[in-house]
Amino acid sequence: DSGVTQTPKHLITATGQRVTLRCSPRSGDLSVYWYQQSLDQGLQFLIQYYNGEERAKGNILERFSAQQFPDLHSELNLSSLELGDSALYFCASAYRGKGGTDTQYFGPGTRLTVL
């Protein structure tokens, strides 16, 4: 158990809908990262927040958005869902999130299925 929690564990929805994925980082960690992993694909970095502010952006679609709240939990919002958005979405947390010096610890993931 990494100490990072994600809810829900599974989510099934229809095309065109909007969903929210939630992540709580490990106690004391200030950075939250979001990743997408499609079937048989590698982990794709989406976005990073540090202490409430966006720090880095990866291949995140405009239909997707995220935020980090004062209590440091984070939410990833996915809208106008398409079949291709079906994937495992992981959240990871790190203490400072500065460059390569902080190990990222991953949550158990949310499996999103878009029908």
Place this chain on the structure above:
Amino acid sequence: GQNIDQPTEMTATEGAIVQINCTYQTSGFNGLFWYQQHAGEAPTFLSYNVLDGLEEKGRFSSFLSRSKGYSYLLLKELQMKDSASYLCAVTPYYKLIFGAGTRLAVHP
């Protein structure tokens, strides 16, 4: 640009030693991580290299050559539970850029 290469699949025998290679080309480099991921589960941290050389941690060791853009993960005394994907990840600044992973199958 960013490019990380790993073999797609490897097989090995229980009790043996296996070496998983990773080559990378990235703009910016702060360190290299190895993660283990069982199917459908979260990646779990194995090792971190920032300086050239070998880092040993029990049955797992990781090597880095920054000048060659090369790393390897060495797994000794393989066990069936080591069957998993092994992900090489490079850290240019704030991001972790993952390779596609190497799927390792350990057989009796």
